[in-house]
Amino acid sequence: MAAEIPSSHTSIPPTRFPTHHGAADVHPQARILCDIVATAPAHEVEARLASSLIEPEPEFIQQVLKHSYNSPSAAAKFFRWSGLERSHTPYSWNLMVDMLGKNKLFDPMWDAIRSMKQEGLLSLTTFVSVFENYCIAGRIDDAVMTFGVLERYGIQPDTVAVNSLLSAICREDNRIGKALEFFERVKGKIPPDADSYAILLEGCEKEGNVAKAKVTFGEMVIRVGWSPEYMYAYDALLNTLVRGAQGDEAIKFLQVMKGKNCLPGLRFFSNALDIFVKQNDSAHAILLWDIMVGSGLIPDLMMYNVIISLLTSNNDIDNAFRLLDEMAFHGAFPNSLTYNMIFGCLIKNGKVREVGKFFIEMIKNEWDPTPANFAAAIKMLFDGDDPEMAIELWKYMAKNNISPRDDSGNAVLLGLCNLGRLSELRRFVEKMIDERIIISESTMTKVKNAFYKEGKCAREIYDTISRKWKSSCLQA
Numbered sequence: 001m002a003a004e005i006p007s008s009h010t011s012i013p014p015t016r017f018p019t020h021h022g023a024a025d026v027h028p029q030a031r032i033l034c035d036i037v038a039t040a041p042a043h044e045v046e047a048r049l050a051s052s053l054i055e056p057e058p059e060f061i062q063q064v065l066k067h068s069y070n071s072p073s074a075a076a077k078f079f080r081w082s083g084l085e086r087s088h089t090p091y092s093w094n095l096m097v098d099m100l101g102k103n104k105l106f107d108p109m110w111d112a113i114r115s116m117k118q119e120g121l122l123s124l125t126t127f128v129s130v131f132e133n134y135c136i137a138g139r140i141d142d143a144v145m146t147f148g149v150l151e152r153y154g155i156q157p158d159t160v161a162v163n164s165l166l167s168a169i170c171r172e173d174n175r176i177g178k179a180l181e182f183f184e185r186v187k188g189k190i191p192p193d194a195d196s197y198a199i200l201l202e203g204c205e206k207e208g209n210v211a212k213a214k215v216t217f218g219e220m221v222i223r224v225g226w227s228p229e230y231m232y233a234y235d236a237l238l239n240t241l242v243r244g245a246q247g248d249e250a251i252k253f254l255q256v257m258k259g260k261n262c263l264p265g266l267r268f269f270s271n272a273l274d275i276f277v278k279q280n281d282s283a284h285a286i287l288l289w290d291i292m293v294g295s296g297l298i299p300d301l302m303m304y305n306v307i308i309s310l311l312t313s314n315n316d317i318d319n320a321f322r323l324l325d326e327m328a329f330h331g332a333f334p335n336s337l338t339y340n341m342i343f344g345c346l347i348k349n350g351k352v353r354e355v356g357k358f359f360i361e362m363i364k365n366e367w368d369p370t371p372a373n374f375a376a377a378i379k380m381l382f383d384g385d386d387p388e389m390a391i392e393l394w395k396y397m398a399k400n401n402i403s404p405r406d407d408s409g410n411a412v413l414l415g416l417c418n419l420g421r422l423s424e425l426r427r428f429v430e431k432m433i434d435e436r437i438i439i440s441e442s443t444m445t446k447v448k449n450a451f452y453k454e455g456k457c458a459r460e461i462y463d464t465i466s467r468k469w470k471s472s473c474l475q476a
Contacts, residue, residue, distance in 0.1 A: 017069035017102070029054045030063040037064060037074045045077040056082035058089050065095040072103045090121045097126055101133030106142075109133075117153055124155055124164065131168040140169055140178045147182075162186055163195050170203030176212060179203055192223065194230045201236035210244040213237050226260040235264050242272045247284030254291050266297050273306055282314040289323075293330075301332040308338060312345035320345060339367045347376045352384035359393060368402060369393075375407035382415030390415055398435075406438040413443050417450040422458060425450065429465055433472050444469060 020026045020034040032052055040048045054060070061082050068075040079088070079096050088096075093116050100109035109130070116122045127146060134143035147165050150157045162183075169179040179200060183192070197220035204213035217237045224230070234257060241250040250272070257263050269292040276285035289307055292299065304327055311320040320342050327334050339362050346355045355377055362369060369377065374397055381390035394412045397405050409432050416425040429447060432439060444466065451462035 020067035026063050027060060030060040033064045034067050037068045037071050037078050042073060045074045046081045049081050061092050069099050069102055072099055072105055075099060093121050094126050098129040101129055104137050122153055124161055127155060128164045131165045135168040135172050144182050159190055159193050162190050163199055166199045170199055176203040176207045176209055194224045198233035201233050205236040205240040208244055210240055210246055213240040226262050228262050231264055235268050242275045247281055251284060251287050258295060263295050270303055277306060277310050282310045282316055285310055286319050298330050304332050305337050308341050312341045315349055317345055336367050340370050340373055343369055343373050347380050352386050356389040371404055375411050378408050378411040387415060409437040410440055410443045414446055417446045426461060433468050
């Protein structure tokens with residue numbers, strides 16, 4: 001390397017790159033050399049290296065270079081010193097080129113590349129590093145220019161080289177346009193492969209560019225056809241469509257892929273399902289689900305609960321029941337959450353008869369409703385003219401000591417008030433007071449009104465209940 005690297009290169013933060021500190025795989029003698037490179041004044045580096053009396057073995061050289069990216073000037077001096085007695089390996093040269101590029105020292109980087117050319121050590125690996133570092137620095141045009149001079153340095157600009165540059169460009173934000181521009185220029189001379197399109201499609205996915213993803217995928221199918229081996233590309237396209245709220249398009253592509261025996265794996269379906277949930281898109285979620293299950297992929301309990309949650313929140317009870325019925329066949333046995341989501345949906349939609357039947361199924365399978373669902377169901381059943389089932393739910397809570405029961409208890413009392421069933425109302429309210437169930441003032445007002453409108457005797461009964469209730473409140 002002919003160019004001298006300025007020792008006053010102060011634009012690099014001191015902790016930007018990893019050092020040898022804390023690295024377990026660094027030889028003790030290499031650590032000594034690392035310390036010299038990191039701490040010695042620029043004019044003393046080579047003298048201190050020489051006085052260390054350490055023989056710079058190739059392994060030591062590589063370890064020092066790997067852990068000296070924060071000190072490119074001193075590392076360059078170490079590189080020259082360690083190369084006085086023996087030639088550097090291609091790997092050491094590539095580390096030096098990468099270090100210079102990472103530190104945006106592009107002129108010295110090219111000096112190193114020219115030196116490598118003279119020694120016949122250049123490879124595509126060297127230029128992959130150059131592509132990456134130019135792109136990281138935001139100098140995409142320089143990365144493309146580097147590709148254009150590969151042949152001058154004895155490197156064949158083949159498909160692997162194209163893909164390396166595409167990958168470097170697409171890793172940066174908002175660069176898919178630049179990547180496609182380069183791709184359009186070279187694809188006529190250098191045939192792209194499936195990886196080329198996968199890289200571009202992943203870039204479209206990162207950027208959320210649905211239009212470019214569809215065009216790129218269409219070209220991919222024409223050029224390289226279909227194969228299960230191209231799954232990365234398919235996943236990228238589908239993820240772009242799903243995230244872009246293009247549910248119809250995603251489902252269409254999935255159906256075509258199924259016909260080509262090229263469906264993605266369970267991971268994609270799980271991720272896509274999560275996205276549809278965030279979009280509250282139950283219609284496309286159930287279509288996605290049916291394609292997945294119909295293709296032999298087996299969802300787990302978590303996935304079942306995710307989609308059942310989405311279906312029930314959108315009041316799609318029929319599909320929620322359908323999935324519940326199929327769960328056991330796939331070894332995903334419903335749990336409390338599964339049952340309670342469906343139970344809550346039935347309650348919300350006022351399905352009086354179905355609530356009673358489903359409650360019986362739940363307890364038969366040893367899954368109880370949550371206290372909140374008990375309370376909501378009791379209220380709904382009273383309102384829906386099935387007070388007997390409402391009372392059955394309350395008795396089940398009491399028998400099985402399900403708590404808290406305060407909301408459910410209040411719902412029972414209000415329901416009996418509305419029906420004017422005073423004898424039962426008296427029995428229930430007194431028992432609830434004895435059991436320390438919190439009865440609200442508004443509920444007691446309704447109880448009072450129900451008794452007071454039935455005459456003097458009923459009023460006296462309520463007054464007795466009221467005194468007992470107030471005494472219980474004071475004790476609480």
